[in-house]
Amino acid sequence: MQPDTRGQLLAAAKRQFAAKGFYGASISGVAGELGLSKQALLYHFKRKEDLYAEVLQEISERLLRFMRAAVSRADVPERQLEDILLGLYVSSRENPLDTQILVRELLDNQSRAETAKDWYLRPFLEELVAVARGIPGLEDRAFSAVFCIVYQVIGCIQYFAISSPTLTRMYDEQAFERIRDDFPVELRNQIRRLVASSGGA
Amino acid sequence: MQPDTRGQLLAAAKRQFAAKGFYGASISGVAGELGLSKQALLYHFKRKEDLYAEVLQEISERLLRFMRAAVSRADVPERQLEDILLGLYVSSRENPLDTQILVRELLDNQSRAETAKDWYLRPFLEELVAVARGIPGLEDRAFSAVFCIVYQVIGCIQYFAISSPTLTRMYDEQAFERIRDDFPVELRNQIRRLVASSGGA
DNA sequence: CATCCTACTTACCGAACGGTAAGTGTCAAG
DNA sequence: CTTGACACTTACCGTTCGGTAAGTAGGATG
Numbered sequence: 001m002q003p004d005t006r007g008q009l010l011a012a013a014k015r016q017f018a019a020k021g022f023y024g025a026s027i028s029g030v031a032g033e034l035g036l037s038k039q040a041l042l043y044h045f046k047r048k049e050d051l052y053a054e055v056l057q058e059i060s061e062r063l064l065r066f067m068r069a070a071v072s073r074a075d076v077p078e079r080q081l082e083d084i085l086l087g088l089y090v091s092s093r094e095n096p097l098d099t100q101i102l103v104r105e106l107l108d109n110q111s112r113a114e115t116a117k118d119w120y121l122r123p124f125l126e127e128l129v130a131v132a133r134g135i136p137g138l139e140d141r142a143f144s145a146v147f148c149i150v151y152q153v154i155g156c157i158q159y160f161a162i163s164s165p166t167l168t169r170m171y172d173e174q175a176f177e178r179i180r181d182d183f184p185v186e187l188r189n190q191i192r193r194l195v196a197s198s199g200g201a
Numbered sequence: 202m203q204p205d206t207r208g209q210l211l212a213a214a215k216r217q218f219a220a221k222g223f224y225g226a227s228i229s230g231v232a233g234e235l236g237l238s239k240q241a242l243l244y245h246f247k248r249k250e251d252l253y254a255e256v257l258q259e260i261s262e263r264l265l266r267f268m269r270a271a272v273s274r275a276d277v278p279e280r281q282l283e284d285i286l287l288g289l290y291v292s293s294r295e296n297p298l299d300t301q302i303l304v305r306e307l308l309d310n311q312s313r314a315e316t317a318k319d320w321y322l323r324p325f326l327e328e329l330v331a332v333a334r335g336i337p338g339l340e341d342r343a344f345s346a347v348f349c350i351v352y353q354v355i356g357c358i359q360y361f362a363i364s365s366p367t368l369t370r371m372y373d374e375q376a377f378e379r380i381r382d383d384f385p386v387e388l389r390n391q392i393r394r395l396v397a398s399s400g401g402a
Numbered sequence: 403c404a405t406c407c408t409a410c411t412t413a414c415c416g417a418a419c420g421g422t423a424a425g426t427g428t429c430a431a432g
Numbered sequence: 433c434t435t436g437a438c439a440c441t442t443a444c445c446g447t448t449c450g451g452t453a454a455g456t457a458g459g460a461t462g
Contacts, residue, residue, distance in 0.1 A: 005439080005440090020224060021222055021224060021225070021308070021309070022225075023221060023224045024222070024225070026418075026419065026420085027421095028418085028419080028420090036441095037440080038420085038421090039421090039440075039441070039442085040439075040441080042420085042421070042422090043439065043440065044439090046421095047420080047421080048419095048420065100308055103308065103360075103363070104308060106363055106364055106367055107222070107304065107305060107363055108222070108225075110220065110367070119367060142379070142383070144376070144379040144383045145383045145386070147380055147383075148380060148383045148384045148387040149387050149391075151357075151360075151361060151364070151384075152357040152384075152391060154360070155356055155357035155358075155359075155360030155361055155364070156352075156354070156357040156360070159304075159352075159360045160353070160356055162304070162307055163352070163356070165311045166307055166311070166320060170323060175345070181345075182343070182345045182346045182348075183353075185346075185349075186346060186349040186350050186353065187349075187353065189398075190353060193394045194394065197394050206410090227449065228449085228450070229448085229449080229450090237410080237411095238412080239451095240410075240411070240412085240451090240452095241409075241411080243450085243451070243452090244408090244409065244410065245409090247451095248451080249449095249450065
């Protein structure tokens with residue numbers, strides 16, 4: 001087994017970008033995490049932006065794989081929606097760095113010159129809206145309304161994910177553990193209320 | 202009326218910090234927005250962190266004022282909760298820069314050496330939980346559960362706020378306008394479902 | 403008219419940044 | 433034994449960063 005420096009660099013870069021953002025992270029810092037010089041990194045990735053782009057691509061691919069898997073474990077749309085969204089929560093807990101980077105991207109891509117036409121979350125988002133519109137009671141509603149409903153759930157998941165470190169330090173460890181345990185329960189409740197009210201009304 | 206350079210510098214700093222974050226923004230860039238040299242800025246604010254701290258303080262004070270006003274327009278807790286949260290949405294739309302900075306702070310303060318014990322949102326958050334626990338059906342639930350419920354709503358509001366620029370460019374202008382119009386409606390629905398299910402159960 | 407404060411300016415500093423150029427050791431192939 | 437690709441290294445470059453020091457124009461005060 002070779003050292004796989006490239007992969008390790010990508011992992012280190014993910015940590016750095018997640019913690020300090022694109023501007024705050026430095027390529028020498030990333031390389032330094034592995035005890036390498038920054039030129040070793042520049043050998044593998046010609047420019048800082050290339051490195052960042054690759055980190056972003058990895059994340060977006062993982063997200064897409066996750067969603068396709070969730071959709072293919074198909075059932076009735078109600079269950080599908082719940083599964084995907086709860087899965088997204090689990091995913092955000094398992095890959096906190098990814099979530100941090102995604103939210104940072106949301107904040108930064110306005111100041112950088114990015115298209116945002118091909119936003120990595122876009123296919124994920126639209127697939128999810130399509131699933132939601134398969135639910136009786138939501139199928140005849142406007143795209144924009146269903147979009148909002150779905151986006152609200154995604155938003156609270158991702159926001160909670162990036163809040164966790166701060167909340168941990170705000171309350172003590174075990175108080176936050178209770179919160180973290182209750183979160184998916186209340187998330188599920190929220191989704192079920194939403195589905196129920198759509199079906200009922 | 203004097204030029205009030207200091208205030209203008211704070212406003213410019215807010216724009217810069219919101220757009221590029223603490224690391225990405227430069228004091229020379231902030232001063233340059235007003236056609237001043239960076240030493241002019243350093244005359245008013247000894248260090249970059251002082252400038253940032255003051256921006257943060259302004260935001261947190263505005264937020265606290267807003268919340269106290271919302272709470273004092275008291276009614277039954279159900280209405281109070283809805284008013285505050287919908288007000289928070291309006292506030293986040295009126296002050297998008299503030300929201301961007303708050304979310305950035307959420308991401309950054311882990312890497313900087315900040316206490317997070319006295320997080321600017323903490324009093325806001327706990328007041329809100331207290332209000333929520335005044336609602337029949339929620340009063341006997343655990344603090345952590347009510348916290349999660351409240352935090353979910355806050356999360357989806359703030360997440361939507363920071364998403365708006367990206368969403369605008371993702372869809373065309375008028376498609377996003379429909380989304381933006383539907384959002385508070387669906388937000389209200391979400392809150393009412395939540396209150397209703399608490400009271401009902 | 404001299405003095406002092408305010409609100410800046412230009413000049414300068416060391417450190418860190420992203421990035422280029424050129425060299426070096428290792429190792430497999432011809 | 434030589435060649436050449438690979439995976440780095442040290443050396444260097446120009447720019448930008450936050451921050452210090454010293455100077456200065458304008459106005460109020462004595």
